[in-house]
Amino acid sequence: MKLTINPGVRTSLTLITIMLAIGGVTGLVGFIFGREALRGVSQPIVNPILSTSMGEGNRGRQSFLKEEDIIAQAKKLTGGDEINSPPKQEAPSPSPKPEAKNENEPEEALTLGEFPIVGEDQGIRFEVSSARTQGDELVLQVSLKNDSSQGVQFLYTFLEVTNDKGESLSALTNGLPTELPAGSDVATGTINISQALLRNAKAINLKLSNYPNQDVELHVPAIPVE
Structure with a gap:
């Protein structure tokens, strides 16, 4: 097959x-x-205790260093019997701690000028009782009282605030009522003005008119703010 x-x-x-x-x-x-x-090419001698200067005639024979020579070389490299140690670093002296702020101490509140300063018209009294700096604001403590026989209304967007150069400033009102009835009690509140707006102003002026007739004009001039 x-x-x-x-x-x-x-x-x-x-x-x-x-x-x-x-x-x-x-x-x-x-x-x-x-x-x-x-x-x-032959394998190099890498044993550290063997002589590194072996020639062709000594190849294949191993020569060992004496113990005394090894100790002498070690002392020479380390600079004597004592092993060099890195210098000690002096501990930094503690910096003085900042004085702790008293928690009960109020935020900066410096009262300015001599008060009260009052503006009156037709039995309506507008009084600034104090001015103080609080944080980044100037805070005016103010009050209104109606001793006339007729009630009045106020719209505080019509409150005019100017500095001693006649420049208009923006302000916020807090706590003041929009209506004062005849023979009313004293109503208190505050007017807050940013200190950034005051710049180098030495005094400011307030002017408040009733609403809507504006026939009552309350002027409080020369409020010291420097």
């Missing part, structure tokens, strides 16, 4: 044979080149 080989198998075997042959030749050539490149 004649054995027939499939042409595909024959081709595969041929390719494998060629690849093995090429691999063998490549490996042999690499070995030859590597051997030639390393010819004359």
